[in-house]
Amino acid sequence: MTSAQIVTKFENMVDDVLDTDFVYQLLNDAKDEVEALGVWLQLLKETSYTVASGYSFTSALGALPTRFALDVRVVEDNSNTEYEKVAFDDRVQKENNSLGYFIDLANSNFYLSGQNHSAKTIYLYYTDYSADLTSATSWVFPSRFHSIIPLKMAELYYAADA
Secondary structure, three states: OEHHHHHHHHHHHHOOOOOHHHHHHHHHHHHHHHHOOOOOHHHEEEEEEEEOOOEOOOOOOEEOOOOEEEEEEEEEOOOOOEEEEOOHHHOOOOOOOOOEEEEEOOOOEEEEOOOOEOOEEEEEEEEEOOOOOOOOOEOOOOHHHOOHHHHHHHHHHHHHHO
């Protein structure tokens, strides 16, 4: 379904025609809520970071990807060793955990915990969120799932219209 078709279905469900700006705000709010419900394979992405020998947890490996939503897993390149997530506020206490990572969401940076790492590549698997929908675009999910959006829009609309 196109976004315009989703809007038409929603307006038929609620038996009302709304301001265009408001209806597309509802559409994108509904889309964002659905995407936030879990780890969707449709939104799963991979990025990599190069670690220099002697790396310490006090320096960021790099910026988080654009539209980063949720980290899923972190793996070291050759050994396929999985890294453990460390809470951002626990990073100093875990400075000796060389198989951990943490994320500074406020500054959009990715770090490894521990000190004196060897040179390697780290892969971050994460979910992103899709771009806002307009009348000319379609949601990135397969079309068989598009019908959930007008239902979620109706739920949001009834709360706003009450």
